Amino acid sequence: MALINPYINFNGNAEETFTFYKSVFGGEFANITRFKDLDIPENQFADHEKEKIMHIALPIGQNVLMGNDVPERMGRVNENENRSKISVAAESKDEAERIFNGLAVGGSIEVPMDESPWGSFFGMFRDKYGIEWMVDFDPRHKGKV
Secondary structure (H helix, E strand, O other), X not given: OOOOOOEEEEOOOHHHHHXXXXXXXXXXXXXXXXXXXXXXXXXXXXXXXXXXXXXXXXXXXXXEEEEEEOOHHXXXXXXXOOXXXXXXXXXXXXXXXXXXXXXXXXXXXXXXXXXXXXOOEEEEEEOOOOOEEEEEEOOOOOOOO
């Protein structure tokens, strides 16, 4: 079965954000590529952007959370965008609480972690980097959507 791997664009703080995510989810980065690694004559980057992230990947279970910094010449990312969320299906109530409490630090909680009307343990928030998350544990599905 195909996997869906979220890819997030940032305005220069991808490395900081992914280091924070790694502190919550654990694991190691599968890839970190900086703009300086791709600095070829036809694709020049400003000196202050060369250390920025062209691509970063953090495996989480069977999926990979990926992202990058958007070069200034391509415009800025709308950090208040709210049309999408990253949904995490936890394998236990404890794991759901740990992920929610870890990622929500410094963010804004929209729906606190609690028993939902549909029978799962659910919460929703925007993290301190502006990314929106839903964390869910459904004992009927145990880590699967």
